[in-house]
Amino acid sequence: MPPSTAGPLPVTADDLEQAVQLAVATLREAPSAAWDRKAGSLEWDCWETVEHLSDDLFAYAAQLGPKAPPLESDVPFVWESRGPGGPANAVHADRAAGSAGLLQVLEASGALLVAMVRTTPSRVRAYHVFGVSDPVGFAAMGIMETLVHTHDLAEGLGLAWTPPADLCSRVLARLFPDAPSTTAPWPTLLWATGRAELPGHPRLTTWRWHGTPRS
Template sequence: MIDSPTPDDLALAVRLAVDTLAAAPADADWSRPAGTLDWSCWDTVEHLADDLFAYAAQLAPARPPRGRYVPFVATRGFPGGPNNVVRADPAAGVPGLLEVLDASGGLMVAVARFAPPDARAHHPWGLADPGGFTAMSLVETLVHLHDVARGLGLPWEPPADLCTRALTRLFPDVPPATAPWPTLLWATGRTALPDRPPRTAWRWYADVRE
């Protein structure tokens, strides 16, 4: 069996993410671009919270949809911005934004813990089981924290075992390497490796794998 990330793995990643962002200086500029993205740090955290909520919503129905997303209404705050259902109230400031992230992560962890193993739900990159949605949630958390941490000048290097399980479950096309975190960043088009130029196109494989 493929060693898929577990709900405990995702809970750890979300906790580390929230703790890392909470350590940003009080005068940090959350309107700065998140790494190489066109979105701001604030927009990217909202996008991550929305991803976690959306993955939980895909798995939560008694009969998860297999050919589409659950039809929540999503909107863009600006042209080219994230297409979100979830928004943080700007009046609540950064603490409110992080609470929204924590809440969305908690919803995904809870749904992943209790979803039947035979549940299958739609994602554009494959019909996924609970382990697949957990792995996708984990990758979103790890790499978008990389983006935001770069924008805010914060340190961020998640545990290697989380990166290894994410790579094993979702990136069968990526050659194994001794450094899982740089390899995950390479797999998601964010960096080069000594023997590999940056990827200009990438995807993961969400389908169930034995």
């Protein structure tokens, strides 16, 4: 039988749930005193980066929430920074709850997006600055944010992090259709998001994804 020429399967809500759960399980191994370290190449510390990731997942869920989702703007929550140079979020974790509470905020925000992707009809469209998108597109964005920000966090926290290749392949196919297709999926996703060099491809200094539906 000849090898299949079919491309990666579409992203699903189950993929998003898997990505979030893998990230949370990895981050639970972090030393309790490490959360104020810088997160990889980011300017934020690790605590702020988890808040930012949680905020991304929450915001993507919120975009799909209204009966008539906005097509020209974000749902107008107030996004604000809690410190100089920190990310502007609508979601912030209570510092008194410690890292366990921080990761509970991440897990809950991810669950909101999983639920919205599962229950929102595929015909629905909602605004994103990188292109009006559909529920599968927002799932792919959530997975991408989770995988690459967990990479940033793992660098800062001293943890190992290599997500499943099939998840990376589906995200690349959905959001980065022009990315190299002959290189390993995880290094390619890091390259596509400006975090690494790739053989034959210099490290990107500017990058973006394409959230518009493929069909």
